[in-house]
Amino acid sequence: MTDDVRLYERMCLMRSFEEACASGVRDGLLRGELHLAIGHEGVGVALEESLRPADYVVATHRSHLAAIAAGVPLRPMLAEIYERATGLSSGKGGHLHLFDPERRFSSTGIVGSTLPVALGHAAAIRLAGEDAIAVGITGDGGTNSGQFAETLNMATLWKLPLLVIVEDNGWGISVAASASIAPPGIAARARAYGLAAFETDATDPLRAVADAAEAFAHVRSGAGPALLVATCHRFSGHYEGDPDLYRTTAEKTRMRELGDPIANLRAGLIDGGADPADLDERAARIAAEIEQLRREVLADSAPPAADAFTDVVASITPGGNR
Amino acid sequence: MNAEAARGPLLPDMNVSRLIATTLHDEMTADESLLVLGEDVAHGGGTFGATRNLLRTFGEQRVRDTPISEMSFVGMGVGLAMSGYRPVVEVMFADFLGVCLEQIVNAAAKNRYMSGGSVNVPMTIRTAAGSIGVAAQHSQTLWGMLAHFPGLHVVAPSNPYDYRGLLSAAMQSDDPVVVFEHKSVYLRKLSSFRVGAEVPAERYTVPIGSAEIVRTGGDLTIATLSTMVEATLDAADTLSANGIEAEVVDLRSVVPLDADTVAESVGRTRRLLVVDEDYRSFGLSGELMSRMLEAVGPRGLDAVGRLAVPDVPIPAALDLERVVIPQVEAIVAESTRLVEK
Numbered sequence: 226m227t228d229d230v231r232l233y234e235r236m237c238l239m240r241s242f243e244e245a246c247a248s249g250v251r252d253g254l255l256r257g258e259l260h261l262a263i264g265h266e267g268v269g270v271a272l273e274e275s276l277r278p279a280d281y282v283v284a285t286h287r288s289h290l291a292a293i294a295a296g297v298p299l300r301p302m303l304a305e306i307y308e309r310a311t312g313l314s315s316g317k318g319g320h321l322h323l324f325d326p327e328r329r330f331s332s333t334g335i336v337g338s339t340l341p342v343a344l345g346h347a348a349a350i351r352l353a354g355e356d357a358i359a360v361g362i363t364g365d366g367g368t369n370s371g372q373f374a375e376t377l378n379m380a381t382l383w384k385l386p387l388l389v390i391v392e393d394n395g396w397g398i399s400v401a402a403s404a405s406i407a408p409p410g411i412a413a414r415a416r417a418y419g420l421a422a423f424e425t426d427a428t429d430p431l432r433a434v435a436d437a438a439e440a441f442a443h444v445r446s447g448a449g450p451a452l453l454v455a456t457c458h459r460f461s462g463h464y465e466g467d468p469d470l471y472r473t474t475a476e477k478t479r480m481r482e483l484g485d486p487i488a489n490l491r492a493g494l495i496d497g498g499a500d501p502a503d504l505d506e507r508a509a510r511i512a513a514e515i516e517q518l519r520r521e522v523l524a525d526s527a528p529p530a531a532d533a534f535t536d537v538v539a540s541i542t543p544g545g546n547r
Numbered sequence: 548m549n550a551e552a553a554r555g556p557l558l559p560d561m562n563v564s565r566l567i568a569t570t571l572h573d574e575m576t577a578d579e580s581l582l583v584l585g586e587d588v589a590h591g592g593g594t595f596g597a598t599r600n601l602l603r604t605f606g607e608q609r610v611r612d613t614p615i616s617e618m619s620f621v622g623m624g625v626g627l628a629m630s631g632y633r634p635v636v637e638v639m640f641a642d643f644l645g646v647c648l649e650q651i652v653n654a655a656a657k658n659r660y661m662s663g664g665s666v667n668v669p670m671t672i673r674t675a676a677g678s679i680g681v682a683a684q685h686s687q688t689l690w691g692m693l694a695h696f697p698g699l700h701v702v703a704p705s706n707p708y709d710y711r712g713l714l715s716a717a718m719q720s721d722d723p724v725v726v727f728e729h730k731s732v733y734l735r736k737l738s739s740f741r742v743g744a745e746v747p748a749e750r751y752t753v754p755i756g757s758a759e760i761v762r763t764g765g766d767l768t769i770a771t772l773s774t775m776v777e778a779t780l781d782a783a784d785t786l787s788a789n790g791i792e793a794e795v796v797d798l799r800s801v802v803p804l805d806a807d808t809v810a811e812s813v814g815r816t817r818r819l820l821v822v823d824e825d826y827r828s829f830g831l832s833g834e835l836m837s838r839m840l841e842a843v844g845p846r847g848l849d850a851v852g853r854l855a856v857p858d859v860p861i862p863a864a865l866d867l868e869r870v871v872i873p874q875v876e877a878i879v880a881e882s883t884r885l886v887e888k
Binding site for chain 2: 312313314315317318324325326331333334335338340342344345346348349350351352376379382536539540
């Protein structure tokens with residue numbers, strides 16, 4: 226198996242995982258807003274290829290692919306998304322709040338709030354003298370938040386090992402980036418704050434992997450913080466169930482035809498002589514494995530009622546938590 | 548009082564800001580994972596002098612001046628705390644908590660719960676609260692606002708012994724703790740305090756979530772905290788001269804709220820006055836009155852009252868500030884009214 230086929234398989238796994246989540250909404254098994262990253266797999270695999278176990282990752286409300294990239298085990302992650310007792314957080318975090326301290330992975334559902342926490346991880350790496358970096362992820366919408374500006378300033382000021390990855394899918398819920406981000410844009414903002422700025426087209430996964438490696442290498446070299454803007458498409462609406470009427474059908478069709486990182490890599494592999502049937506067989510096998518995982522998770526029990534009251538604070542205090 | 552105090556040499560007389568700096572120093576010496584960050588904490592030694600000399604002792608890696616970026620340096624504290632460090636983050640004025648509320652309430656307070664207990668956020672937030680003539684945007688206490696959010700501990704000491712003991716407890720806690728220091732005490736000498744003026748030189752902790760009865764009396768219970776404790780003790784002297792004996796409970800912590808100690812006292816006195824420097828509505832005073840109703844029942848209470856900021860911003864003019872901040876005379880008058888009811 227070539228390295229590119231391996232990347233293809235990893236992206237298939239990421240998409241199958243998201244589809245296993247989406248089916249929970251369709252079947253009425255998942256409540257709340259579920260934000261999927263179908264179409265972002267080029268970013269996911271670019272992250273996965275460059276991350277090392279000692280690196281910290283702080284991910285957004287659309288975090289599943291980043292969690293997979295960080296090595297978070299799929300079984301407890303899917304169980305957490307399905308709010309089961311066997312989940313990463315025993316069902317108390319849910320899909321928006323995935324935590325795996327062993328893999329140095331966390332997420333937050335508040336746009337922009339990933340970045341200061343990642344800055345803290347970067348400061349900790351510096352203090353401890355570790356050979357690692359901190360990765361803070363945001364969408365394009367998050368680059369309009371004050372925390373983005375504050376974090377970039379401090380990261381450069383203290384030359385911290387922070388890599389900000391902007392998953393630029395062009396939409397903040399229903400508002401196009403063109404209607405919310407003033408020119409000259411995200412990369413220029415990063416350069417203005419003294420960061421090294423990298424840009425990549427993550428609908429082309431091989432290019433994204435190479436460009437991300439360059440951004441990671443910059444931060445690992447000790448040259449200071451960097452920002453990587455990875456453009457991609459959000460195939461779904463903002464959340465599963467979003468009517469997505471702010472984008473035209475033609476636009477959505479075109480995005481899927483031209484901007485699908487998995488289809489693009491598949492076409493490239495076939496051009497290079499790969500057997501289409503073999504690639505499809507691999508994708509089908511992975512999908513079946515994830516579906517099996519989903520069945521297992523669905524058989525898991527919900528958290529017991531008493532769990533609602535645990536883990537509020539660590540210390541035992543007179544009179545309980547309050 | 549203060550059975551938890553280690554018997555041994557006492558600290559020399561000093562002002563409270565130096566006491567806080569000494570406590571930070573002693574805890575940071577004992578635990579290398581402790582860090583200090585915030586505006587003006589390093590080279591300036593703290594706007595109120597409570598971090599002086601820490602930079603010289605511990606260096607820039609552990610004592611860091613930050614830009615005026617409250618939301619992000621509090622969030623940075625969250626990241627440090629999730630990476631094995633114990634940051635003590637100074638938010639210069641309690642009024643600035645609004646600027647960084649997101650990281651306090653959505654990350655620091657909730658990450659433990661949302662992670663099913665796998666992540667702790669051992670962070671202390673020190674902030675200066677209370678009125679010293681600096682008007683609406685620099686005088687609020689706001690402990691009631693933060694007490695509303697599950698996952699945070701909130702303390703507001705009144706005397707030197709508790710300032711040292713509660714700050715040490717906060718720095719040793721595995722939970723996020725917000726310490727409200729009162730601006731009026733920073734420049735006061737330890738020896739000027741009515742209660743807790745003797746402070747052990749050795750490290751010790753005051754348990755978070757435990758109130759203390761600082762004056763006994765059988766006619767009514769006055770529950771209060773922070774600087775209002777001294778005002779209440781002064782009022783109790785006047786009341787005593789008038790034949791009314793007030794029992795004064797220093798709550799010390801807002802969360803966890805030691806309702807048991809107050810309920811035990813109210814069970815005896817049957818009268819409760821809450822004195823609070825925070826806004827009156829939807830805060831500590833109403834919460835404590837509700838807890839007492841639940842604890843002793845309406846028939847267990849003969850009279851209930853409260854003195855707090857009457858739901859107006861803090862005015863600039865001293866004459867107006869005195870109208871809205873509970874004063875000794877008002878505590879005397881309200882206590883007398885409750886006892887004579």
